[in-house]
Amino acid sequence: MVCVTGDRSVPAYQALLRTGELAKRRDRAVEVLSECRLCPRECRVNRLSGETGFCRSGREAVVASHGPHFGEERPLVGLGGSGTIFLTNCSLGCIFCQNHDISHLGRGRAVSDERLADSMLELQRLGCHNINLVTPTHFVPQILEALVIAAEQGLAVPLVYNCGGYESVETLTLLAGVVDIYMPDAKYSDGLVAARLSGASDYPERMKAAIAEMHRQVGDLQIDERGLAQHGLLVRHLVLPNNLAGSEGIMRFLANLSTGTYVNVMAQYRPCYRAGEVNEINRRPTLAEYRDAVQAALDAGLHRLDERPLSVLRD
Numbered sequence: 446m447v448c449v450t451g452d453r454s455v456p457a458y459q460a461l462l463r464t465g466e467l468a469k470r471r472d473r474a475v476e477v478l479s480e481c482r483l484c485p486r487e488c489r490v491n492r493l494s495g496e497t498g499f500c501r502s503g504r505e506a507v508v509a510s511h512g513p514h515f516g517e518e519r520p521l522v523g524l525g526g527s528g529t530i531f532l533t534n535c536s537l538g539c540i541f542c543q544n545h546d547i548s549h550l551g552r553g554r555a556v557s558d559e560r561l562a563d564s565m566l567e568l569q570r571l572g573c574h575n576i577n578l579v580t581p582t583h584f585v586p587q588i589l590e591a592l593v594i595a596a597e598q599g600l601a602v603p604l605v606y607n608c609g610g611y612e613s614v615e616t617l618t619l620l621a622g623v624v625d626i627y628m629p630d631a632k633y634s635d636g637l638v639a640a641r642l643s644g645a646s647d648y649p650e651r652m653k654a655a656i657a658e659m660h661r662q663v664g665d666l667q668i669d670e671r672g673l674a675q676h677g678l679l680v681r682h683l684v685l686p687n688n689l690a691g692s693e694g695i696m697r698f699l700a701n702l703s704t705g706t707y708v709n710v711m712a713q714y715r716p717c718y719r720a721g722e723v724n725e726i727n728r729r730p731t732l733a734e735y736r737d738a739v740q741a742a743l744d745a746g747l748h749r750l751d752e753r754p755l756s757v758l759r760d
Contacts, residue, residue, distance in 0.1 A: 474585050500535060686728050
């Protein structure tokens with residue numbers, strides 16, 4: 446959790462640093478790389494010796510870009526922006542990925558722990574309200590290595606874990622008390638659809654177990670008097686054409702977790718990468734399809750929905 450002292454919120458990873466627990470978590474995570482099972486793929490390759498599995502990632506983190514981002518949810522952006530670090534490669538294989546040049550094609554460069562830590566500190570100096578780690582799953586050990594360095598040098602803004610929802614609970618337990626804000630996708634409620642579009646038939650059950658663990662760790666999203674998120678869970682759900690995302694099932698699950706779950710029902714799907722190979726997703730959702738997803742959230746009892754513009758949609 447985020448500890449509040451006076452008018453300043455101090456991320457819990459600072460407390461773990463002082464006790465030495467953060468370094469212990471780092472060491473345990475690095476050990477996993479010798480037989481990698483960071484994500485549900487459980488490739489069990491030795492990334493410490495340069496072997497690679499599904500995510501094509503080795504010993505070092507690979508970063509595509511970093512900088513202030515003003516297009517994220519309002520509680521993350523504020524006035525200073527969200528300090529995003531876009532990590533390269535991915536443990537999912539979504540054929541419609543809007544960042545496919547990064548996630549599928551591997552655009553980016555390998556960075557040392559020190560360089561990744563410097564990026565975090567630079568974003569804080571620029572006035573970003575958080576460090577937003579985009580697609581972090583396969584680089585959890587490297588993130589923890591960099592975080593120890595950055596925290597020792599004064600990093601003190603919330604850490605955002607911005608992921609696709611295809612997570613290992615075992616890995617998430619290493620992040621308890623480290624991550625302040627979890628921001629997973631909840632992509633699909635149907636395993637057959639997940640297999641077709643992301644190559645992961647077990648996505649629904651893995652996503653639900655992961656989000657339940659995230660909520661156990663951080664609870665509902667907490668927003669301070671400035672309108673900034675400090676701690677908690679924020680879930681993204683991208684509306685797909687022809688209801689392939691299974692929005693009703695997703696919303697029921699999230700409401701059963703907590704009707705106070707903060708949900709961004711996302712309207713910005715457009716056919717990208719290889720989406721044209723599947724006729725059902727080779728168009729944008731209609732306004733009616735988006736409204737149906739929002740109504741499914743309301744019908745389930747969810748009442749904290751992020752406001753998103755609807756101008757990108759057409760009936």
